[in-house]
Amino acid sequence: xxxxxxxxxxxxxxxxxxxxxxxxxxxxWMGTLSVFDREIDRWMMPDTRLAASAPQSVRxxxxxxxxxxxxxxxxxxxxxxxxxxxxTARMPVLRLSYPDQEGNALVRHIDPANYAPIPDQGTKGxxxxxxxxxxxxxxxxxxxxxxxxxxxxxxMLVLLVSGVIIHKKIFAQFFTFRPKMRLQRSDxxxxxxxxxxxxxxxxxxxxxxxxxxIGVYFPQAHVGAYGSGAAAxxxxxxxxxxxxxxxxxxxxxxxxxxxxxxxxxTREWGGGRPFLVRVWHPGxxxxxVEMRRSYAHDITMNLDQIYFDAHSGAVLHRFEAAPVMSAQxxxxxxxxxxxxxxxxxxxxxxxxxxxCMMIATGLIFWIEARRARHASQGIxxxxxxxxxxxxxxxxxxxxxxxxxxxxxxxxxxxSFAGQARATLEMWAFYLAWIACFFHAWRRSRAAWRxxxxxxxxxxxxxxxxxxxxxxxxxxRTAASGMWAVAGMDAMLLVLALLxxxxxxxxxxxxxxxxxxxxxxxxxxxxxxx
Amino acid sequence: xxxxxxxxxxxxGYIGFACLALAMPRHWIEVSGRKTAPHRRxxxxxxxxxxxxxxxxxxxRDGASFGSVLGMxxxxxxxGAVALTLAWRPRLLSLLTLSPHKDHTRP
Numbered sequence: 111x112x113x114x115x116x117x118x119x120x121x122x123x124x125x126x127x128x129x130x131x132x133x134x135x136x137x138x139w140m141g142t143l144s145v146f147d148r149e150i151d152r153w154m155m156p157d158t159r160l161a162a163s164a165p166q167s168v169r170x171x172x173x174x175x176x177x178x179x180x181x182x183x184x185x186x187x188x189x190x191x192x193x194x195x196x197x198t199a200r201m202p203v204l205r206l207s208y209p210d211q212e213g214n215a216l217v218r219h220i221d222p223a224n225y226a227p228i229p230d231q232g233t234k235g236x237x238x239x240x241x242x243x244x245x246x247x248x249x250x251x252x253x254x255x256x257x258x259x260x261x262x263x264x265x266m267l268v269l270l271v272s273g274v275i276i277h278k279k280i281f282a283q284f285f286t287f288r289p290k291m292r293l294q295r296s297d298x299x300x301x302x303x304x305x306x307x308x309x310x311x312x313x314x315x316x317x318x319x320x321x322x323x324i325g326v327y328f329p330q331a332h333v334g335a336y337g338s339g340a341a342a343x344x345x346x347x348x349x350x351x352x353x354x355x356x357x358x359x360x361x362x363x364x365x366x367x368x369x370x371x372x373x374x375x376t377r378e379w380g381g382g383r384p385f386l387v388r389v390w391h392p393g394x395x396x397x398x399v400e401m402r403r404s405y406a407h408d409i410t411m412n413l414d415q416i417y418f419d420a421h422s423g424a425v426l427h428r429f430e431a432a433p434v435m436s437a438q439x440x441x442x443x444x445x446x447x448x449x450x451x452x453x454x455x456x457x458x459x460x461x462x463x464x465x466c467m468m469i470a471t472g473l474i475f476w477i478e479a480r481r482a483r484h485a486s487q488g489i490x491x492x493x494x495x496x497x498x499x500x501x502x503x504x505x506x507x508x509x510x511x512x513x514x515x516x517x518x519x520x521x522x523x524x525s526f527a528g529q530a531r532a533t534l535e536m537w538a539f540y541l542a543w544i545a546c547f548f549h550a551w552r553r554s555r556a557a558w559r560x561x562x563x564x565x566x567x568x569x570x571x572x573x574x575x576x577x578x579x580x581x582x583x584x585x586r587t588a589a590s591g592m593w594a595v596a597g598m599d600a601m602l603l604v605l606a607l608l609x610x611x612x613x614x615x616x617x618x619x620x621x622x623x624x625x626x627x628x629x630x631x632x633x634x635x636x637x638x639x
Numbered sequence: 640x641x642x643x644x645x646x647x648x649x650x651x652g653y654i655g656f657a658c659l660a661l662a663m664p665r666h667w668i669e670v671s672g673r674k675t676a677p678h679r680r681x682x683x684x685x686x687x688x689x690x691x692x693x694x695x696x697x698x699x700r701d702g703a704s705f706g707s708v709l710g711m712x713x714x715x716x717x718x719g720a721v722a723l724t725l726a727w728r729p730r731l732l733s734l735l736t737l738s739p740h741k742d743h744t745r746p
Contacts, residue, residue, distance in 0.1 A: 287726040
C-alpha cells in the first residue's frame with residue numbers, strides 16, 4: 111500500500127512538473143523581477159530617475175492642490191475619475207493615472223519638486239509589463255491568463271507536497287550538495303536543496319497567490335451569505351472592501367483643497383498618511399474624493415479609506431476592513447511586499463531565484479534521466495522537453511533582456527505598423543522568446559551554452575546602452591544615490607558574469623564528454639599507473 | 640544597531656545550522672577528518688538553540704510580524720549557506736569541532 115502510494119506520488123510529481131514546469135518558471139521569473147518592479151521602472155523611464163537629493167523630512171511637503179492643477183491640465187474634462195499615487199521611497203515621482211475614451215488606463219508622472227509633468231516615457235516598464243505578466247501572462251481573453259496562473263499555483267502546492275513525500279532522505283540529505291558528482295546526481299541534489307530549504311517560502315508564496323485572487327478563482331464565494339445577482343455582489347464588495355459610490359449631478363462643481371482633506375485623513379488615521387488620492391466625477395457638483403491609507407510600514411495591506419465631498423471637504427464615508435478581510439489582506443501583503451523593508455526585499459528576490467533554480471533543475475533531471483533511453487528507443491520526448499526547458503529557462507531571460515535593450519534602443523517617438531513604442535518593446539520580448547524556443551529545438555544540447563552566451567552579451571549590452579543613452583553609469587548612479595538604477599545595472603553585470611561562467615563550464619563539459627566518447631575504448635584499456 | 644542585529648541573527652542562524660550539520664555523521668567525518676561518529680553531544684541542542692536565538696533577534700529587531708517573516712527566510716538562507724560551505728569549503732567549519740582537522744586518508 112505504502113509503496114503504491116509513493117509510486118503514485120512520484121508519477122504525480124513527475125508529470126505535473128514536466129507539463130507545467132516551463133509555465134511555472136515563467137511565473138516565478140516574472141514574480142522574482144516584480145520584487146524590484148519600481149526599480150526596473152526607474153531604469154526603463156530615465157526621466158523619472160529623480161535622485162532623492164534631500165531626505166524626506168527636509169524636502170518641502172508635497173502640495174496636492176498644486177499637483178491637482180497639473181492633473182487638470184492633463185486629464186480630459188470628461189474623464190470619470192483620476193488618481194494620484196503619492197511619491198514613496200521607491201517611486202520618487204507623483205504618478206497620475208486616468209482612463210482614456212476607451213477606458214484604458216493612461217499613466218503620466220509628475221515631478222514633485224516643480225509639479226511639471228514628465229514627458230511620456232513610452233514604456234510599460236516593470237509595473238506595467240513584468241508584474242502583470244507574473245499574475246496574468248497578459249492573456250486577457252476569458253481571464254485565461256489568471257486561470258492558468260491559478261492552475262500553476264495549485265500545481266506548485268501539489269508539487270511541493272508530493273516532492274516532500276517522495277524525497278526519501280529529506281533529513282539525511284538536508285545539507286547535501288555534491289557539485290562534483292555527475293550532472294544527474296548534482297542536479298538532483300540542487301533540486302532537493304532548493305526545494306527543501308525554500309519550502310516555507312515557496313509554499314506561502316503559492317498559497318497566498320491563490321488567496322489574493324479569491325474573487326477570480328471563487329467567483330461564487332459570496333453567494334451563500336449575500337445571495338446571487340449584481341446587487342448582492344455590490345453589497346458584498348461594499349462590505350468587504352469598502353467601496354463608496356454616488357452618481358453625478360450633471361452640474362458643474364469646484365474641487366476644495368485636497369491638502370486639507372489629506373490633513374483631515376491623517377488626523378482620523380492617527381498619523382497614518384494617504385498613499386492614494388482619487389477624484390471621482392471631476393468637475394461635477396457631486397464629485398467626491400477617495401483617500402486610502404498607506405501600508406508602507408505594515409505587512410497587512412489595510413483597506414482603510416475615507417471619502418470626502420469634493421466641494422465641501424466633508425467626510426462622506428469611512429471604512430476599515432473586518433477581521434476576516436484583514437486576514438486576507440495580511441496574506442496578500444506577504445505576497446505583494448508593498449512594505450518598505452530592504453532586507454526582506456532582497457531576501458524575497460533571492461528566495462524567488464531559488465524557486466527558479468528548483469524548477470529548472472527539476473526539468474533538467476527529467477531530461478537527463480531519459481536522454482539516453484529515449485535516444486536508443488527513438489522517442490522524441492526528451493528532445494521536446496529539453497527544447498521547452500531551454501526556451502522556458504534561458505529563453506525567458508533572453509526575452510526579458512531583449513525587452514530592456516529595446517527600451518534603451520527605441521527613440522521616444524518610435525512607432526511601427528501603427529503600434530506605439532510601449533507595444534514595440536513587448537513585441538521585442540515575445541519575438542525573442544519565440545526565437546529562443548526554435549533555436550532550442552534545433553540545437554538541442556548546444557542551445558544551453560549558446561543561449562547562456564547570448565544572455566551574457568545582452569546583459570552587458572543593456573548596461574552599455576544605459577550609459578550611452580542616459581549617461582548614467584554605475585559610478586555616477588551609486589555616488590548620487592540613484593540606487594534603483596545602480597542596483598539594476600549591478601544585477602545585469604552579475605547576470606552577465608554568471609552566464610558567461612556557465613557558458614564556459616558547459617563548453618568544457620561538452621568537449622570533455624566528446625573526447626571521452628571518442629576515446630572511450632582506449633581509455634578503458636589503458637593500464638593504470 | 641539595526642544592521643548589527645541583522646548580522647548577529649544571520650551569524651546565529653549560520654552557526655546553528657552548521658552545528659546541526661556537524662551532528663550528522665557524514666558531515667562530521669567530512670569536516671573533522673575523523674572516522675568516528677560524532678561524540679560532541681552538545682552540537683544538536685546548541686544548533687537548535689542558536690536557531691531560536693536567530694529567530695528571537697529578528698523578532699526583537701522588526702517586531703512580531705516582520706520579524707517572523709524575516710526569521711523564516713533568513714534561516715532558509717543560512718541553511719543554504721551551510722550546504723554551500725559543506726560543498727566547497729567544508730574545512731571552514733572545522734573550527735566548530737573544537738579540534739584540528741585530521742586527514743584520515745593519510746597514515
